[in-house]
Amino acid sequence: MRVVVAGAGTIGSLFAAHLARVADVAVLTRRDSHARALNEDGLHVSGRSDFTATVRASADPAELGGADLVLVACKGGDLEPLAARLAGHFAGATVMTTQNGLGAEAIVAAHGDWPLLSAVTFMSGTRHDDTHVEYVLDTATWIGPYRGTTRAEAEEVAELIRSAGLKAEAFDDLRPAQWSKLIFNATVNSVSALTGLPHDFHFAEGMLGDLVHALVDEGKAVAAAAGVALGEDPWEMNVHATQRGHAHYPSMLEDVSAHRPTEIELITGSLVREAAEHGVPVPLHTALYRLVKAKEASYS
Amino acid sequence: MRVCIVGCGAVGSLFAANLARLDDVEVWAYDLSREHVDAINAHGLRLSGAGEVVGRLRATVDAGEIPPCEFGIVATKAMHTSAAIVATAHAFAEGCVATVQNGLGNEEAIAEHVERVIRGTTFPAGKILEPGHVQWDVKGDTTLGPFEPQPAPMAEIERLADACTRGGMPTKAVSDARGPQWRKVIFNASTNPIGALTGLTHGRVCERPDLRQLVSGLVDEGKAVAAAQGIELDADPEELIDHAAKPEVAYGHKASMLQDVEARRTTEIDYLNGGIVRFGREHEVPTPLNQAIWALVKGVEDSWTK
Numbered sequence: 001m002r003v004v005v006a007g008a009g010t011i012g013s014l015f016a017a018h019l020a021r022v023a024d025v026a027v028l029t030r031r032d033s034h035a036r037a038l039n040e041d042g043l044h045v046s047g048r049s050d051f052t053a054t055v056r057a058s059a060d061p062a063e064l065g066g067a068d069l070v071l072v073a074c075k076g077g078d079l080e081p082l083a084a085r086l087a088g089h090f091a092g093a094t095v096m097t098t099q100n101g102l103g104a105e106a107i108v109a110a111h112g113d114w115p116l117l118s119a120v121t122f123m124s125g126t127r128h129d130d131t132h133v134e135y136v137l138d139t140a141t142w143i144g145p146y147r148g149t150t151r152a153e154a155e156e157v158a159e160l161i162r163s164a165g166l167k168a169e170a171f172d173d174l175r176p177a178q179w180s181k182l183i184f185n186a187t188v189n190s191v192s193a194l195t196g197l198p199h200d201f202h203f204a205e206g207m208l209g210d211l212v213h214a215l216v217d218e219g220k221a222v223a224a225a226a227g228v229a230l231g232e233d234p235w236e237m238n239v240h241a242t243q244r245g246h247a248h249y250p251s252m253l254e255d256v257s258a259h260r261p262t263e264i265e266l267i268t269g270s271l272v273r274e275a276a277e278h279g280v281p282v283p284l285h286t287a288l289y290r291l292v293k294a295k296e297a298s299y300s
Numbered sequence: 301m302r303v304c305i306v307g308c309g310a311v312g313s314l315f316a317a318n319l320a321r322l323d324d325v326e327v328w329a330y331d332l333s334r335e336h337v338d339a340i341n342a343h344g345l346r347l348s349g350a351g352e353v354v355g356r357l358r359a360t361v362d363a364g365e366i367p368p369c370e371f372g373i374v375a376t377k378a379m380h381t382s383a384a385i386v387a388t389a390h391a392f393a394e395g396c397v398a399t400v401q402n403g404l405g406n407e408e409a410i411a412e413h414v415e416r417v418i419r420g421t422t423f424p425a426g427k428i429l430e431p432g433h434v435q436w437d438v439k440g441d442t443t444l445g446p447f448e449p450q451p452a453p454m455a456e457i458e459r460l461a462d463a464c465t466r467g468g469m470p471t472k473a474v475s476d477a478r479g480p481q482w483r484k485v486i487f488n489a490s491t492n493p494i495g496a497l498t499g500l501t502h503g504r505v506c507e508r509p510d511l512r513q514l515v516s517g518l519v520d521e522g523k524a525v526a527a528a529q530g531i532e533l534d535a536d537p538e539e540l541i542d543h544a545a546k547p548e549v550a551y552g553h554k555a556s557m558l559q560d561v562e563a564r565r566t567t568e569i570d571y572l573n574g575g576i577v578r579f580g581r582e583h584e585v586p587t588p589l590n591q592a593i594w595a596l597v598k599g600v601e602d603s604w605t606k
Contacts (some may be wrong), residue, residue, distance in 0.1 A: 195599030196600055208595045210595065214588070283517070288592075291494070291596075294508055295497070297498075
């Protein structure tokens with residue numbers, strides 16, 4: 001099995017290192033220096049796993065050879081240019097998106113006729129440097145068919161990921177899971193980014209819990225109007241996540257703390273646009289969307 | 301006439317120093333900062349900026365020293381009202397107490413310990429430069445009126461307003477002081493937390509059309525709560541907001557709540573958006589945006605104790 005992991009941030013690095021234990025893995029990086037470091041030093045994983053994987057890497061897709069599976073693992077804001085770099089390569093491979101929010105599949109689909117799988121991932125980690133990633137939350141990746149693929153193929157990829165030591169599950173239709181995660185992320189990430197609070201007990205009780213609940217309800221109304229029956233209940237996902245015993249720092253909080261652009265456009269932005277399309281009022285998500293955009297503007 | 305300023309921070313100092321210029325007014329100031337109090341007693345209370353004043357007055361950190369006063373002017377931050385009035389109430393057993401603080405609920409807190417209460421709103425602003433020395437940033441009007449459930453007599457309110465005006469702090473006595481108060485509260489509640497949550501100055505908040513719309517959403521809720529109580533705003537808070545956004549007014553001004561958040565000080569959010577939400581509930585007016593903003597800023601405060 002030949003796997004290309006496109007994008008070597010936190011999630012991409014976690015996939016690449018683990019999959020390298022059971023498959024031939026090549027990594028498509030943005031920078032030449034990053035590719036050189038991976039070729040020379042391998043990719044070290046700490047935290048829940050502890051090993052160093054050997055991977056091939058290049059910033060040029062033509063140098064990576066063929067692939068059976070391309071796993072696209074960049075942040076949403078970087079997806080369009082990355083998908084453009086994939087165009088014309090990896091004929092015959094199945095391509096799988098893993099981005100937060102909605103619409104990643106359509107962006108990739110516009111750059112090639114590969115069969116597509118759609119995925120959302122709940123695992124998380126911290127990228128320490130180009131060749132060291134820490135595996136923090138060992139939560140699952142959910143996979144479903146999108147274009148020219150079936151549940152069986154989603155199951156095959158899920159099995160591959162599980163054999164590499166990560167968690168994965170296949171679904172007939174990913175949208176219920178994807179929307180559950182969208183509503184969860186749109187709510188938790190923006191509240192965390194604005195308050196500076198990690199995802200802890202504050203999100204499930206008191207005034208902030210009331211706000212989180214109201215945001216989830218807005219999201220549910222949008223899902224209903226879009227004809228999506230949700231998978232997990234986003235409020236229960238929220239409560240459950242706050243009871244894990246240690247506080248998780250959502251990536252959007254890390255982004256605003258480091259004055260980096262956030263994924264607000266892809267996450268809350270998609271929800272607000274879907275709401276507009278279906279005529280569902282979402283005043284609270286709209287307010288949070290504007291506040292996070294404005295916070296990004298305050299960096300300069 | 302004897303007046304005690306309760307809380308001699310920036311705004312309290314403006315009243316204290318200006319009133320102390322009058323021959324017929326004896327001014328006391330109660331404050332918890334010993335350095336500020338000692339400097340005032342040693343060298344007088346100095347204002348510079350919009351006006352140059354040195355007021356001679358008696359300052360103390362010990363509320364027990366304060367003699368019976370005809371008037372109190374409470375100027376603490378809103379979260380300190382109760383503690384300050386509990387400590388000083390003995391001095392006002394025969395007097396009237398006015399608030400010139402930000403936010404909603406101060407009159408109610410004062411009225412728990414004092415018979416005759418004056419509702420007030422003030423627009424002048426400044427900051428403490430060093431102990432005993434306050435920068436007077438902006439001049440502005442003050443409005444005083446009876447606190448309806450436990451009112452001070454109108455003649456007394458007029459007497460205090462007259463003294464403030466003669467001292468250089470233009471003050472009107474009116475029969476219903478709720479209009480200016482709600483205009484200021486709505487202005488503050490609709491702009492300060494937006495600055496605090498985003499890090500943007502007042503002008504930059506207002507020049508982002510989508511954010512300016514959010515500000516208007518908050519203003520509309522505040523207006524609805526005011527209207528439900530029969531309060532007529534003396535001017536549209538929207539005008540105040542746009543006026544302040546002008547480059548020559550307060551474009552680059554960081555809202556005090558943003559300054560609080562940057563310094564990790566507890567904010568006045570409970571008395572601004574929190575006050576609008578509480579009065580909204582009482583009068584069955586929904587205030588979902590103010591409630592969301594209140595919860596977010598409380599979340600910011602909670603994040604400091606992690």
